[in-house]
Amino acid sequence: MKHLILSAALVAAMGMSSATYAQSQNAEIGYERGSLGFEALMANDNHRALNQILTDKSTAPNDPARLINLGRAHARLGDKEKARQAFLAAANCKEEFDLVLSNGQIMNSRKVAALALKSLGQ
Incomplete structure (x- = not known):
């Protein structure tokens, strides 16, 4: 099973600690750098994050990590x-x-997505 690091913005919005930042060396794990807009989201550069996610050709459009970060960029904008x-x-x-979250907690991508929806008041 894949283990990934998502943007701190998403995790913080869910009331949890930030995503692992130091371990990821400020980049996505298991993806091409920039493909999930991780660094841009960490820098609160949401337009750049959205552009990176939407123009990336290395990640499947239906990849849960891509979709979650895409949602976070849209929400912030x-x-x-x-x-x-x-x-x-x-x-x-x-x-x-x-x-994988910074506090060592591991959470299923579906649960992360459900919590992100909840953060929108959905």
Whole structure:
């Protein structure tokens, strides 16, 4: 099962500690650097994160980690409907895997997506 690191923004929005930052060397683990917009989200550069995620060709469009970070970028930019759509897609994605949080907690991508939806008030 894959273990990934997501942006701290998503995890913080869910009321948890930030995603592992030092371990990831400020980049995605198991993905091409920038493909999930991780560094841009960490820097609160949401337009750059959105652009990186949308233009990346190395990650499948239905990858849960991509969808979760896409949703977070949309949410931060104020587009709650696009965020909701991305989080729902991640929650209902055929593929699922575990995400490693900075506190060592491992959480299933579907649960992360469900918590992200909840953070939108959905």
